[in-house]
Amino acid sequence: MAEKLKVATTSLAGCFGCHMSFLDIDERLLALCEVAAFDRSPLTDIKQCSEQVDIGLVEGGLCNAENVHTLREFRNHCKILVAVGACAINGGIPAMRNHIPLEECLEEAYLDAVGVVNPQIPSDPELPLLLNKVHPIHEVVKVDYVLPGCPPSADVFWKFLTDLAAGREPQLPTELVHYD
Numbered sequence: 001m002a003e004k005l006k007v008a009t010t011s012l013a014g015c016f017g018c019h020m021s022f023l024d025i026d027e028r029l030l031a032l033c034e035v036a037a038f039d040r041s042p043l044t045d046i047k048q049c050s051e052q053v054d055i056g057l058v059e060g061g062l063c064n065a066e067n068v069h070t071l072r073e074f075r076n077h078c079k080i081l082v083a084v085g086a087c088a089i090n091g092g093i094p095a096m097r098n099h100i101p102l103e104e105c106l107e108e109a110y111l112d113a114v115g116v117v118n119p120q121i122p123s124d125p126e127l128p129l130l131l132n133k134v135h136p137i138h139e140v141v142k143v144d145y146v147l148p149g150c151p152p153s154a155d156v157f158w159k160f161l162t163d164l165a166a167g168r169e170p171q172l173p174t175e176l177v178h179y180d
């Protein structure tokens with residue numbers, strides 16, 4: 001019996017919409033599990049990758065130092081790394097803050113919020129350090145494939161992973177490729 005493809009997923013500065021879209025493959029998940037085994041992922045609740053996995057899917061871009069650390073470590077464990085969705089590919093919605101100084105964003109969110117008692121900007125040293133700008137993941141690690149969309153549809157995940165599991169170069173039909 002052919003060895004199953006080892007797949008890991010992680011979420012950085014994203015909204016989990018890409019993971020939700022992946023789950024929209026619905027009952028095809030059972031067929032996928034025949035050819036793929038899920039390693040580290042919010043879907044399995046496994047927190048650390050095995051020594052080496054075949055495919056790593058990354059949702060979300062980089063908005064803080066912890067994202068950068070997580071991404072570098074994830075890349076080290078993945079033979080093939082895939083940027084999934086607009087946030088991973090170009091920063092997406094979180095990168096809309098890049099046009100505004102970080103200090104102004106924090107003041108707007110925490111000090112100017114209406115109805116908050118004793119407003120203050122969180123400064124606990126355990127909180128990950130925010131980056132001045134939100135970055136796409138290709139600025140920090142090598143990316144092998146991108147799955148565009150916000151989010152990519154379930155059919156994109158299905159086609160991409162089943163192509164790889166069958167040993168084919170992934171080919172997405174034009175009608176599946178969209179950027180919204």
Ligand code: SF4
Nearest residue numbers: 014015017085086087
């Ligand atoms: Fe959410 Fe869209 Fe970003 Fe995916 S690409 S994490 S759906 S905002």
